[in-house]
Amino acid sequence: MTKNFALLICVAATFATNQANAAGCLKGAAVGAVVGHVAGHHAVAGAVGGCIVGRHLAKKQKEEEREAAQAREQAAKQPPQPVNGAKPNPDAKPAASQWD
Numbered sequence: 001m002t003k004n005f006a007l008l009i010c011v012a013a014t015f016a017t018n019q020a021n022a023a024g025c026l027k028g029a030a031v032g033a034v035v036g037h038v039a040g041h042h043a044v045a046g047a048v049g050g051c052i053v054g055r056h057l058a059k060k061q062k063e064e065e066r067e068a069a070q071a072r073e074q075a076a077k078q079p080p081q082p083v084n085g086a087k088p089n090p091d092a093k094p095a096a097s098q099w100d
Contacts, residue, residue: 028054 032050036042 024054024056024058025051026054028052028057 028050029047030050032046032048032053033043034046035050036044036046039046
């Protein structure tokens with residue numbers, strides 16, 4: 001009876017959470033259940049702990065991806081910098097080519 005109840009709770013929690021949290025929870029719960037079972041028949045406790053850790057890691061990864069996207073966007077908005085670090089001279093004339 002308790003296994004069926006635990007399964008029902010896991011399924012309900014999966015549908016109650018949003019997609020990103022559910023993915024982290026499902027992966028973490030699967031790993032936690034296996035570890036809990038091997039560690040002494042505590043699969044339900046392992047699944048709950050794995051779900052919590054999985055959700056945290058998924059949220060952290062999503063935040064890092066968002067920050068990386070913002071950094072790429074900021075870098076694309078900035079003008080290109082000179083290669084050697086020198087400031088460009090606005091009064092400089094373009095170099096002569098062999099066709100001038």
